[in-house]
Amino acid sequence: MADAVTVRLTVNGVEREGRCEPRKLLVDFLREDLGLTGTHVGCEHGICGACTILIDGEAARSCIMLAVQADGAELLTIEGLMRDGKLHPLQEAFREHHGLQCGFCTPGMLMTALDLLRTNPSPTEAEIREGISAVLCRCTGYHGIVRAVEAAARKMR
Template identity: 75%
Template sequence: MDDFVDIALTVNGKPYRGRCEPRKLLVDFLREDLGLAGTHAGCEHGICGACTILFNGQAARSCTTLAVQADGAELLTIEGLAGDGGLHPLQQAFHDHHALQCGFCTPGMLMTALDFLNTVEQPTEKQIREALSAVICRCTGYDNIVKAVAEVAKAKQG
């Protein structure tokens, strides 16, 4: 029962190797084993969305994924969002629109919005609101988050 598993995966373009119990959640593996604590563990049952990351390019909950399921996967976490040139446009828009207060949901909001904007071109406000309903924010009332995402969507259309 105490068997450990070896995991090799790529996070934010960097290869990592780890060894953990099979019961270890991916969110805990990222935070505790890889020291990437930007991904937040909230509800730990897939409801609040704070732990959302990109798993092989698509948004996924890291609290309802076992670390061992990510063996061989390519992940993007909030630490990999900003490039060398400064904030990612979504991060900049969140900053400009005051789209965060306590900041706990923000990594999940950003990763969810990133996948959503990669998936849906020219989204309506209703679509943005529906996509963001995957992440619970208890501070902002969502309005400024919606505005930030809408601005980036508009800018992407050129």
């Protein structure tokens, strides 16, 4: 076991610091050391997308990255999506269009959709499907999710 190192980063606008082994996965650091359990672990090999967060504004898998690699970075996790006590338009739209059932992929799905709408504010249905194909959902058949992202895109434009 290697000695612990200090990791300093900004999460959801707040400067955070923790000590962990250099080999610690970023998602484990978020969940165990920072208490941010909203980001979920689904496969630990970068396919299911449940652990997706934004790192310096871009969607990334926190399960195939080490915490030390995020040192100095600015992170946005599901816990930071609400603003001023109000749901983000994407969160609202997921509720409105039944874009979630068990909710386990939902944090990764929301962060992925956020990234999609940042780069493509007016996606077609096919583009939405392609965009969110980075996250696996086993409950919804994706129907409600696609409708929700369409609705949120309209609202956010």
